Amino acid sequence: MKIVAVIPAFNEEKRLGAALLSASPHVDEIVVVDDCSQDKTGCVARHFGAHVLTHLVNRGQGAALQTGMDYAQQKLKADIVVHFDADGQMRGDEIPGMVDPIQKGEADVVLGSRYLGVAESMPLFRKIFMRVATLFTRIVSGVSVTDTHNGFRALSAFAIERIEFSLDRMAHASEIYELISAHDLTYVERPVTIRYTDETLEKGQSLTGAFSIVKDLIRHTFFG
Template sequence: MKVLVVIPAYNEELTIGSVVALSMRYGDVLVVDDGSTDRTTQIAQAVGATVIRHEQNRGKAEALKRGFEYALSRDYDIVVTLDADGQHNPDEIPHLIEPIVKDEADLVIGSRYLNGSKKKIPLYRRLGLWVLNKGTKLATNIEVDSQSGFRAMNRKTLKTLNLDSNGYSIETDMIVKAKEINIRLKEVPITVRYDVPNKHKKNPISHGFSVLSDLVGLIGYKRPLLLFGMLSFLSFVVAGFLAYWGLEPYSKTGRVFLTQLIGAGIFTIIGIQLFIAGLTLNVLAKMVRE
């Protein structure tokens, strides 16, 4: 089978050479230079990779989609994606493509949670990943390492996934779309390094909130009753707290806090409206799917 390793890269001159060299042992290598201002392109070409360059930074999603288009146009059977910063070990590529070669899966995700390597993940990352993984499970009923960029997929997956996400939410988008079209998904264990030169291209907090906001939108689209039901429940909790606060002094003084009781009434109305909206959107979502 023809294998293409797609490596999205942005200002990775310190690591791109070794990542490309190791990856070339397992297939052709395409580096999508997403607007780097350093020598990423020159080093990748010198080592032997094919390079597609964006003149401006467009984000990881656009870089990967450009790589997928290239793979389809060149009739590759399997595409592997991995990060350019050295976090992933290219020598583990055979483990990712094996389930595809054996026709056991269409999309394979390298998981940090299957071999105990999650213990090496910094605490703040572990917390963020837990939130994003649970959010992905709410949207898809699939529990995987949803943010892992080390993946392999066959040509069928490339042709049928209609990816329309931006930035780093493309990893979650793949899982959502794969669930929709019954793509066979499997995880295999991988190791990840965090002592790499360029740890963060983007502030990890803003990155996490960006992905989370996209994920909340997906949950609202796929399972609106769940999302609006949760928001409705929170509104009722706030209403209950305000009602207790407003009525608590009545037994002692015979007086109540009118402002808090008005607030309780407002949040009760909001909770009812959110629940009705969730029911309505849930019916519409089912009609659209059918």
């Protein structure tokens, strides 16, 4: 089965190389979607042998993932797509464990869970916040997960055909549960490790980011 990693990246020239090195031994191809970075993100991605797609306008992580999935499906004929972060928070050696249920035909979607696995150096505030977000997701989507807004995922070709993010920014991470539920896709969770560093925390989702997600969800519901 052809495994393609899709990595959305925005201003990640410093961390992207490590992420690509970590993922590349475990996948057949890597697609980096440079979401209009102002640094040399695209250059780094090319240097490490990735397919590089450049958004000429910054559209957000959800849009970048969708672009990468479309490319992986249409051009690379991927059997499995793995969503992987550009900032080095995830471990490439956990990709085989993520794709395993799909290869065995046990699930259409595999969702990484840092609560089944390890969340290294996760701040207390974020722990509490993520627990609340997970509870919210369970109630709204009806999908029973232990972790939400975890970007480490694996999707089968069957799932890729059905999942299409319409929320461009971070709210796609909530939308995916609705799509899984709407299309009756089978899913399992697998333990993963997420490493937090000062750099990734600085760039990651903040409380204002959370408000932005809620705002996007409301906007999509009423005006989308």
